[in-house]
Amino acid sequence: MRVCSPPTSQLSDSKPGNKINGHQLSRDRVGIDSHRQLGVQMNNSMHSVQHIHDHMAKYLQVPASCISRCSKNYVFEFLESINSVIHAEIMSEIRQSLFYTLIIDESTDISVSKILTIYFKFRDAASAVHKTVFGGIVKLTSCNAPAITTAVKDFYTLNQLDMMKMVMFTSDGASVTLGKNNGVAARLKQSIPHSVEQHCVAHREDLGIVDDWNKVPMIKEMETLLRTIYTIFCRSSVRKGQFEEIANVTECEAVPYSYPYYVIIWKKGSQKMNSMNGLLSILLHLHHSYEFGTENIEKLVNKYRQILVLGQARSSGQNIMNEMELIVSQYNDYKYLIVEKIETKSLKTFQDMVTFSSQNAERYSVVSQLVDICAMFQASSADCERGFSLMNNIKTKSRNGLKENHFDMLMRIKSHLSSGKEVNLDKI
Template sequence: MANRQRITNFFKPSSSSGRSDTSHTHPSVSEEGADAVVPVAQPPAEKRRKTRAFRPDWIDTFPWVRCDIVDGEERLFCAQCEKSGRKNGFTRGSANMRLSSITEHSQCNDHVSAGNLKHLQMAMKGQCEKATDSSKKKICSQMKVVFHMAKHDIPGHQYVGMTELLRAVQAPDFTTSEGIYRHSDSICDMEMALEDVELKGLDEKIGASDFIGIIIDETVNITVDKKLIMYVKVQVNGKVETCFVGNYDVHSGTAQCIFDKVAEVLRGRNVELSRVVGLGSDGASVMMGRHAGVGALLKKESVYSIQVHCVAHRTALAAVDAAKAVNQVGAYKRTISAVYSFYKHSASRTNRLRQLTATLTEEDMTSLKQPCAVRWLSLHRAVESIKKNWPALVMELNEEAVGGNAQAQGILGQIQPYSFIALTHTLADVLPVMTKLNLVFQRDDVNLATIRPMVKASVSALTQLRDAPGPEEKKYQTDSKEGMYNGIQVTHAGDRSVQAFKNARASYIQHLIDALHDRFPDDSLDLLNCFDVLLNPSRYPPQTAALREYAEPAIQTMLGHFGQEIAREDESAATTFIDAASAQRDAIPMMTALRSYGGLNFATACEMLIREYAEIFPEWVKLAKVACVIPVSSVPAERGFSLQNRIKTAQRSRLGEGRVTRLMRIASSRDTLDTFDFKSAAARFTAAKYRKK
């Protein structure tokens, strides 16, 4: 029985889930009941499929793998194979979400070769970047050579020699000729790239300045072309700078032609003429003419603009006026010109004069100078050379005269009299006063506050010299005894000659004082003086109560010019440069605020006002901006012409307007080899076009 029971249990159906389902079973067949229902065996239940999903931690091991949803299903992709353009299951999208499939793919040939290609590409990229950096560095170094050449007026054809020199001394970027440009067109392209950087900086400065002043002058270059040079004076946050704009050809020197060129250039730099508030020039009638001069034409476009006759020119003209008024001074200038010409063309005479000077003074001879009409106060240097060389000159000319040289005899008769040597020492006292005044007016930082005090100081010094001898004249009187000076006989030293000299001396100094007054009249500098009165705290009276009385006349003059109403062409309401009522109300508070900082000078006070009080005193800030850019000197234009003449010489006379202007712009740049942006210039150069090496 037991065996039969075990066999029966063996054939009983079992549930795959481990539980019995009584609803689908039949009673088992028993040996006692033949009528019992025998159960039928059911098929086992189907196994459920196990689903697999992407695991984010796989990315830690295989950073190139990613999972995207495609048609509602997750697919595995290989970024590395895709990037290299391979075609395999992982570029089409693998549905096999197993770690083993990713591992197998990482070991397949496609994936390994794609990885090797990536490393090669990275290495190639590194080498290319290294080569590019080296090439850029070489171009920057060549740019520096071109920049240096332009700064020192070295002709472009010297560039190849400069690079060969650098190569010979093993300069880092010039050890080989590879990457070194040698063609003349490439040199021009480098200059253009440097100029582009300068022009970008110029436009930024002009754009940041609410108002500008312009300095213009005309001349003729070595090829007899009429040229117009132009500078602008700008201020940015109170900092003032004078910048070179260009040197242009003009077909004539008429006021209309010059004005048209100025307007064309300014509009080309996006500058409206209404922003021009100051015009500086050399005072020529074509510039300063009241009815048809350039300043008058500008005033039609910019009503509030101010014309200024260069103060350095005024000083030189004052000296010329005084010299013309006194015959003895004119004769003196002709004499020293004759001395200069006599020795200039003879090496033997100059050598004898040099030997005599060394014997007498044990010092080297001071070279003789010639008074030049186009060089300001060149008479001063000529007088100094005559004063130091006079004993040797007399001895050498005497030897020439004894030998029968009539010209030497004539010159000797002019330089040996008492009047000549006495006037030499008088001029040695007087001319330094005028020279110092002129040099101050030639400084880059000269402003309108400098004019009046320097002129007054010069007049005071000349008045003292008129009333009493100066140190050089006293020294001459002390060293001159019994008609002898430094062991040399002085002729015509009688009382009559002495008195004639004293009269000429007093007349010359008085004419010089009068000429300064005539060239610097108060009415012509009225507005400039008003700026100085109101915006120069160093001149304010110490008592607060006296401040209004001190400032009131200047305030009224300023309001009369800048507060006047100007009708518009469209017949709308008239406009003013400033709100007169607001400016008058804020004048004394503004001056009080500036005085609280101590004795600020004019430039510092304007800078402080512009930077700190723009919202508090807006009208006076506007006037301070105007005061900063008014050009009181045209010296930059004179220096520009000197630069032009150093660039365009007889040997380089074929240089065109564009090339000369380009070289002048680079040469006049305030940047140095350490501060110039050569990387930007190199980028412009390489991006320009294909060029010859």
């Protein structure tokens, strides 16, 4: 196997006296930290042990006996240490969150192994911002609904997660996951009656475009024309240059040679959430109706009663009003206060409303939880699609022998670093 040497930029970044996470590092400490980071960033952790040792030798004296005893397991231990810290932090945050959305999708990697990718959307207990994180990958024995359901439940048991906190299950539109009677969502709902299943809007839009595309004769002719143009110009650099010249003469932009007739735009969850901002304007037109939404609030409370924290509503409502009356009273106060803030432009987006709810959780104890559940919903499984792209970057043809455990660790560390976060070296 080919051994890849580390890039020069990675070798030059770690110098004696550098600061990582605000800590002044000694010469020995810098060498150790550089050792760890190289094992992750190079994406060749199993084949670059000697290069890492050569780099370590710049900062501290490595005994020859130590080098002779080191093998690929030496770097693997560094990965295990980094992964264990990141994994523990993520799972701890999910356990402490009140609710979350489960996002899954299945695929096949370069070695034709069936892989289930798992993501979670939740809100950290100490923050008002919802985030989507990589949970893990699971190797499937088969891609049918019973096997996927069993894999999901085993993942929950292994990581000690509470399945009852799941408020939404999001996946693509495959019948194996969202089948009405025997899909994964239907099987999970038997144990989690309040869970809501969501067909990814990007996949649904794709299916709708294809169906409509086939119904319009002129569109079919356009598709044939585009296919012909694509076939003529895509495989020849000379013809491609001629095509770009034609585009320049006609003052048109030359479209990249991707799929020629339709493109799916995988939007981030935050962009999807912004589409809910229109819901706020509805309140402006309905705030004159005092009873508007009362029945819906009662239905929501009854639906999520198993996971809502109603203790405060019960204790504060003793000898004054019953539980539901107190919740409805909270909702009415909350509704009119939100309308007032929208009119004064104190709140402009749905995220602003979510932040306001979390900041006033004591005053609106139950309503703030319902708003949190609404903000937890994930309309798209685009995070899983981006996870597949990351998976293909890690497990390539030259690295098709990666084991599931090592693959899962690299995916988690890469996802963690690509999101702009840092590894806590003190914990490692």
